[in-house]
Amino acid sequence: MSESKEAVAETPVNVKMETQGVNVFYGDNHAIRNVDLDIADRSVTALIGPSGCGKSTYLRALNRMNDTIDSCRFEGRILLDGEDIYGRGVDPVEVRRRVGMVFQKSNPFPKSIFDNVAFGLRIGGEKDKDVIAERVEESLKGAALWDEVKDRLQSSALGLSGGQQQRLCIARCLAVWPEVILMDEPASALDPIATAKIEELIRELREQYTIVIVTHSMQQAARVSDSTAFFYMGELIEHGKTDMMFTRPTKKRTEEYISGRFG
Amino acid sequence: MTEQVLDAGEHHAPAANSGRRITVRPHRARSGLASSFKTPLWHRVAERTIAVLALAAIAAIALIFIFIAREAVPMFWEVEFAEEVEIRDLFFAKEWNGYDEPVFIWQPVGEPAKFNVVPLFVGSLKVTLLAMLMSVPLGIGCAMFIALYAPRAVREVVKPVIELLAGIPSVVLGFFALMVLASWAQATFGFHFRLNAVVAAIGLALTIVPVIFTIAEDAIQSVPQTLNEAALALGARKYQVALRVVLPAALPGIAAGVVLGFGRAIGETMIVLMASGNAAIMELFDFTTSVRTVTATIAAELGEVAQGDAHWRVLFLLGVMLFAVTFVLNIVGDLAIQRLQKKLTAES
Numbered sequence: 001m002s003e004s005k006e007a008v009a010e011t012p013v014n015v016k017m018e019t020q021g022v023n024v025f026y027g028d029n030h031a032i033r034n035v036d037l038d039i040a041d042r043s044v045t046a047l048i049g050p051s052g053c054g055k056s057t058y059l060r061a062l063n064r065m066n067d068t069i070d071s072c073r074f075e076g077r078i079l080l081d082g083e084d085i086y087g088r089g090v091d092p093v094e095v096r097r098r099v100g101m102v103f104q105k106s107n108p109f110p111k112s113i114f115d116n117v118a119f120g121l122r123i124g125g126e127k128d129k130d131v132i133a134e135r136v137e138e139s140l141k142g143a144a145l146w147d148e149v150k151d152r153l154q155s156s157a158l159g160l161s162g163g164q165q166q167r168l169c170i171a172r173c174l175a176v177w178p179e180v181i182l183m184d185e186p187a188s189a190l191d192p193i194a195t196a197k198i199e200e201l202i203r204e205l206r207e208q209y210t211i212v213i214v215t216h217s218m219q220q221a222a223r224v225s226d227s228t229a230f231f232y233m234g235e236l237i238e239h240g241k242t243d244m245m246f247t248r249p250t251k252k253r254t255e256e257y258i259s260g261r262f263g
Numbered sequence: 264m265t266e267q268v269l270d271a272g273e274h275h276a277p278a279a280n281s282g283r284r285i286t287v288r289p290h291r292a293r294s295g296l297a298s299s300f301k302t303p304l305w306h307r308v309a310e311r312t313i314a315v316l317a318l319a320a321i322a323a324i325a326l327i328f329i330f331i332a333r334e335a336v337p338m339f340w341e342v343e344f345a346e347e348v349e350i351r352d353l354f355f356a357k358e359w360n361g362y363d364e365p366v367f368i369w370q371p372v373g374e375p376a377k378f379n380v381v382p383l384f385v386g387s388l389k390v391t392l393l394a395m396l397m398s399v400p401l402g403i404g405c406a407m408f409i410a411l412y413a414p415r416a417v418r419e420v421v422k423p424v425i426e427l428l429a430g431i432p433s434v435v436l437g438f439f440a441l442m443v444l445a446s447w448a449q450a451t452f453g454f455h456f457r458l459n460a461v462v463a464a465i466g467l468a469l470t471i472v473p474v475i476f477t478i479a480e481d482a483i484q485s486v487p488q489t490l491n492e493a494a495l496a497l498g499a500r501k502y503q504v505a506l507r508v509v510l511p512a513a514l515p516g517i518a519a520g521v522v523l524g525f526g527r528a529i530g531e532t533m534i535v536l537m538a539s540g541n542a543a544i545m546e547l548f549d550f551t552t553s554v555r556t557v558t559a560t561i562a563a564e565l566g567e568v569a570q571g572d573a574h575w576r577v578l579f580l581l582g583v584m585l586f587a588v589t590f591v592l593n594i595v596g597d598l599a600i601q602r603l604q605k606k607l608t609a610e611s
């Protein structure tokens with residue numbers, strides 16, 4: 001663990017997503033204010049900050065999920081591998097296929113476990129049954145759920161426990177081979193054991209994916225992330241290596257928040 | 264909260280060890296016999312009342328059935344009835360005098376009177392099926408469009424307007440079908456008979472579409488937004504979300520709307536009475552001929568027959584059969600809905 005963190009610190013990091021001068025409004029509410037943030041490839045970036053500071057809003061800007069909210073307006077640029085995902089003629093559906101998302105509350109479809117994981121492939125036009133079956137297995141293994149469900153793939157996903165459901169949602173997200181995975185408090189509704197499983201999973205996924213995770217738990221941020229971004233009132237206050245942020249934050253607000261003096 | 268905590272502590276560590284004053288709550292008074300776990304009287308009264316009301320509703324339906332059946336069943340033993348009508352002629356084709364093949368005929372004023380119920384049920388089924396064929400796709404399609412696609416401004420106008428349609432008296436719709444629709448349909452499709460099954464079905468559809476629409480729209484609206492978001496985040500297009508996530512999840516509700524619409528359609532009287540042409544023609548597949556439905560027959564003829572004579576009894580038999588058909592179809596529909604519902608909720 002600590003080895004790989006140092007490795008990240010030493011090698012020049014590739015930037016996967018670049019946020020440039022991003023502002024997000026809900027009607028008159030200026031929710032994200034002029035945020036510039038680079039997200040490193042194959043690493044875990046944690047977003048922390050007090051409730052209502054705009055973490056979810058920022059996260060949802062990264063895969064254009066905010067487009068589905070009528071009152072929401074976006075300004076600025078977000079580059080994915082150098083290409084502006086808000087550029088002219090960009091299809092948000094294509095963006096979302098490359099930037100997947102896992103929600104705070106697990107939201108499996110009322111379908112079988114298999115169909116849940118296969119959903120993204122099928123809507124993407126994949127017809128080949130063998131390919132789908134293979135990818136479902138691979139994704140469930142990737143989400144550390146395979147052993148628990150391999151004998152009941154055809155039963156309803158709603159019969160799974162909360163933690164299993166959340167891992168199913170991760171598997172469902174992995175199945176479409178995204179490059180970036182956004183997670184909005186993925187473990188906040190889970191017990192410590194299920195949370196530990198998700199965290200372990202995140203650390204494994206980091207080898208292949210770029211992960212951005214919103215969390216309210218400082219410990220969780222410290223455990224899983226390589227870098228941490230601290231948001232406050234819609235602004236990005238500080239961003240840096242997680243070790244540095246938690247030991248020697250440069251801004252007073254960050255220090256106050258991390259030490260639990262407010263938030 | 265705090266009080267509870269203190270209260271719990273009280274058992275283990277009596278007040279002595281704490282500097283704070285702990286208010287000791289008095290034990291519940293126990294009356295001689297009553298256990299302290301008993302449901303309060305008021306709740307029991309309320310529950311009983313609700314149960315009684317529910318039973319009363321069921322009893323009312325049963326009584327209606329009994330009263331209708333009571334007028335019909337004497338046909339099986341009454342001599343007067345047997346003199347006029349043979350029971351088997353009610354259901355099977357017969358070669359009447361002057362016909363060269365067995366036929367199904369409803370001709371209560373003929374000599375002899377001919378009471379074959381089959382053409383009436385064929386008429387009812389034809390009109391109902393045709394009306395459902397039009398209303399189901401239209402109602403569900405409208406509901407999907409309004410719930411998922413229409414801008415809010417459109418939804419806020421269209422929804423109440425369609426729901427208002429459900430409130431129009433059927434005699435008005437019947438009049439509209441009779442005067443306007445029939446002429447338009449004849450001019451457009453070149454029907455031989457001006458009033459026919461198609462015109463009646465269109466008229467019926469005007470009352471059923473709002474029923475299906477309203478219920479389906481509610482069902483679609485109540486599909487959790489989180490499922491929409493899950494699908495969108497996986498790269499689904501809007502139509503894929505609609506067809507693969509929302510529609511399946513809303514299916515039990517939509518099916519309930521269809522079942523209700525069917526009940527409405529088969530029981531609807533005024534529109535079919537006015538717009539169907541009312542000729543009891545035994546014709547299974549040609550929808551451009553006039554038809555006479557069970558309901559229209561009862562409505563048109565019951566007022567003009569003598570109480571207790573053969574015609575009277577047969578009309579009540581029609582009522583009993585209609586009741587039974589509707590009842591069975593409703594139960595089948597409910598079972599289907601329950602199965603759909605089960606598939607959606609957790610269970611292996």
Ligand SMILES: Nc1ncnc2c1ncn2[C@@H]1O[C@H](COP(=O)(O)OP(=O)(O)OP(=O)(O)O)[C@@H](O)[C@H]1O
Binds near residue numbers: 052054057
């Ligand atoms: N759908 C919405 N419509 C209007 N305003 C919204 C919407 N979602 C969020 N906001 C507003 O945007 C601001 C940021 O909200 P956001 O949900 O991003 O905060 P957050 O940091 O994720 O908070 P939490 O930690 O509680 O999840 C808040 O002021 C909130 O009221």
Ligand SMILES: [Mg+2]
Binds near residue numbers: 057184
């Ligand atoms: Mg949030």
